[in-house]
Amino acid sequence: MHESLSDVAARFRIPRLAEIAPNDPRFALVEFIVAADDFSQQALWSMWQEGITWDSDTTRTTVGLGILIGRNVTVEVRFARLNGHMVMFYNGNSDLVDHGMVSTFVEDVRKIGLAARPGSTPAGKTDATNFHTCVAHCATR
Secondary structure, eight states: OOOOHHHHHHHTOOOBHHHHGGGOTHHHHEEEEEEOOHHHHHHHHHHHTTTSOEEEEEEEEEEEEEEETTEEEEEEEEEEEETTEEEEEEEEOSSSOOHHHHHHHHHHHHHHHHHHSTTOOOOEEEEGGGTHHHHHHHHHO
16 A cells, blocks of 8 residues: 555644744744845845844754645744844745645744733744844844
């Protein structure tokens, strides 16, 4: 008997945000969210490291977003503190990326931060091209 792609993918399920976030306090501390792959994050660090304090966390976390057409849809998450502010970098890194799922993930992370810090503003979000908005946020608070 041959297994379908969905059956195989289900056996290799990747933990979801709801399973990871309660055990990882960094998600609740996120003040800014940046869409950037490894290369972009490294280029940003190279460009901005002398203008701000940049403390990278080398831990990478893969978060499952769901299964689409029998394939796991995932994002890779990395964290850094910029001038003491928690910034989350993320990148859809699976073979198949559903941008709607990724957008929902970003909004869910923002909700985690709001729940952890009542009365705070939602985490800002940007991409590597507009990273200066993240730097401005981290420099003024």
